[in-house]
Amino acid sequence: MNVQNEMKLSFLSNSVNEAFARTAVTSFFTQLDPTLDELTDIKTAVSEAVTNCIVHAYRDTIGPIQIVARVLENNTAYIKVKDRGCGIEDVKKAMEPLFTTAPEEERAGLGFAVMESFMDTLRVFSTPGKGTSVVMKKKLTSRVRHG
């Protein structure tokens, strides 16, 4: 798909950056004139993806997280959240609602379920020992287009 605009964000997996990352990505997509509900959906999905990197990918360590956000044709928001952490052995299992490997931290096991439900598409690419990429898309119902 044709890329109309793009931004890249790189930061360390400190939990204080969760708020920064979701706010930065939603700010980028305000150019598409989305509804408040759509922006909140994106904000929540990004928060889940970044939290996964912090809680799981870099469990006992700190590492880099990269986000690529793109505006694609047809008013579509594209977001890739990438880490170089531990990777996921069984992606299918990790995506099952309520499955978590961190119950002692009161993780509900709903991160992927939220991303799936709030975005139109979700794809997860992971290599154990190398890292994980999560790619999400959502078509936004633009209101009046200006020029």
Place this chain on the structure above:
Amino acid sequence: MNIQINASDELVTVYLTGEIDHHSAGEIREEIDRSLESNRPKQLVMDFKNVGFMDSSGIGLVMGRYKLMQTMNGDVKIINTPNHIKKVMKLAGLDKLAAIE
């Protein structure tokens, strides 16, 4: 995240303000649990009126408090829930564990 607690041995009411995510949830959990353990109330009320954002970390927070209240034979009520937060709670099936208003 700012949190205010009104406590008696009947009822603990928690007024949450700000954003609930993985970063803030730990501190909120500690404050609530301290009050629950010293008051052992019959009901925990969580007021979400001033919560601007919540992801699934908030679900873990509510489920954990629900479990703790169960051990005290008490229940949990969630009030003043903004629509976008209700959406996350319903996805998690929290409405089956606690009354959400």
